[in-house]
Amino acid sequence: MISPDIENVNVTSFAPMPSPEALHRKLPLTDLASETVMQGREALRNIIDRKDKRLFVVVGPCSIHDPVAGLDYARRLKALQAEVADTMLLVMRVYFEKPRTTTGWKGYINDPDMDDSFRVDAGMEKARQFLLDICELGLPTATEALDPISPQYLGDLIAWTAIGARTTESQTHREMSSGLSTPVGFKNGTDGDISIAINAILSSAHPHAFLGINAQGNVSVVRTRGNAYGHVVLRGGDGRPNYDSVSIAIAEQSLAKAKLPANLVVDCSHANSYKKPELQPLVMADVIHQIVQGNQSLVGVMIESNIVGGNQKIPADLSQLVYGCSVTDGCIDWDTTEKMLRDAHQQLLNRP
Ligand SMILES: O=C[C@H](O)[C@H](O)COP(=O)(O)O
Numbered sequence: 557m558i559s560p561d562i563e564n565v566n567v568t569s570f571a572p573m574p575s576p577e578a579l580h581r582k583l584p585l586t587d588l589a590s591e592t593v594m595q596g597r598e599a600l601r602n603i604i605d606r607k608d609k610r611l612f613v614v615v616g617p618c619s620i621h622d623p624v625a626g627l628d629y630a631r632r633l634k635a636l637q638a639e640v641a642d643t644m645l646l647v648m649r650v651y652f653e654k655p656r657t658t659t660g661w662k663g664y665i666n667d668p669d670m671d672d673s674f675r676v677d678a679g680m681e682k683a684r685q686f687l688l689d690i691c692e693l694g695l696p697t698a699t700e701a702l703d704p705i706s707p708q709y710l711g712d713l714i715a716w717t718a719i720g721a722r723t724t725e726s727q728t729h730r731e732m733s734s735g736l737s738t739p740v741g742f743k744n745g746t747d748g749d750i751s752i753a754i755n756a757i758l759s760s761a762h763p764h765a766f767l768g769i770n771a772q773g774n775v776s777v778v779r780t781r782g783n784a785y786g787h788v789v790l791r792g793g794d795g796r797p798n799y800d801s802v803s804i805a806i807a808e809q810s811l812a813k814a815k816l817p818a819n820l821v822v823d824c825s826h827a828n829s830y831k832k833p834e835l836q837p838l839v840m841a842d843v844i845h846q847i848v849q850g851n852q853s854l855v856g857v858m859i860e861s862n863i864v865g866g867n868q869k870i871p872a873d874l875s876q877l878v879y880g881c882s883v884t885d886g887c888i889d890w891d892t893t894e895k896m897l898r899d900a901h902q903q904l905l906n907r908p
């Protein structure tokens with residue numbers, strides 16, 4: 557008999573999850589949601605291929621923890637999309653998986669009740685329902701793919717994917733990206749290194765074979781085609797921004813050296829705004845200025861925005877949570893978001 561002390565020594569339990577197929581059966585993709593996803597992905601590919609001159613804007617809460625406030629935010633964004641549609645494609649940031657520097661709440665899928673009960677089964681279902689609701693509004697969605705199994709549950713509802721600063725160098729995430737159905741933005745590292753994002757684009761453009769699960773939840777060897785729509789997201793690092801025109805020119809040179817097309821997205825948050833959310837409009841204004849001055853490589857921006865600005869700690873008594881306020885990184889409030897996007901729209905009407 558195998559000694560219980562030799563295997564899974566530090567594992568305390570395994571709880572079964574419904575298969576991706578079972579969750580899709582419970583919450584099927586509707587025609588309306590599918591149209592939003594397909595059109596969103598096509599518009600993003602067209603922007604990256606320069607067939608569509610607009611800027612894509614991934615904008616929304618740092619993380620989703622309250623679907624009611626999330627939907628309230630989405631309705632506001634949908635109304636604004638109609639106003640700025642000539643110059644910008646708005647994609648709602650719908651982040652359910654948070655990569656933590658050390659520890660902390662890891663997001664709505666991992667712990668939807670925010671009480672360390674870790675009901676991942678319920679979290680995955682609630683996340684799918686939320687994505688369906690947003691797509692049915694006609695808003696395309698963007699997420700960070702952190703857990704390599706989650707895309708089997710949610711991938712049909714996503715138009716754009718980020719690989720975060722902490723995982724861009726990970727082979728697992730590059731392999732996963734090679735099979736994702738969306739364009740994928742690879743963040744530079746937390747130390748500001750963009751070479752890991754360039755290597756990630758090169759790796760994920762190739763076919764891979766790796767361990768994963770299929771729709772029935774069986775462990776499988778997954779074989780992928782490779783993803784032709786990888787691009788770099790500049791988020792600053794090591795306490796320094798990297799959205800200024802010199803940093804952009806250096807990133808363009810690095811891409812050219814790797815024989816990759818010059819496609820750059822600027823994350824207005826994180827180290828680009830010294831983690832001070834209220835500085836994001838300044839970053840955005842600078843990026844828009846560079847575009848209006850003729851820059852050709854900037855295809856998108858990211859913004860962390862919510863209904864209420866700033867952030868809050870998760871209180872022991874959840875009834876004390878402030879409605880529409882982030883429980884992870886600080887965000888700009890809705891009025892600032894609206895002004896920032898309207899100003900950008902006005903400026904972009906003059907782009908060459
Ligand atoms: O945007 C998200 C955070 O910056 C990232 O998840 C790290 O968060 P932490 O440093 O608070 O753990």
Ligand SMILES: C=C(OP(=O)(O)O)C(=O)O
Pocket residue numbers: 618651655700719720721722743791823826
């Ligand atoms: C974790 C995030 O960003 P980064 O990977 O750039 O730190 C995020 O956008 O939530």
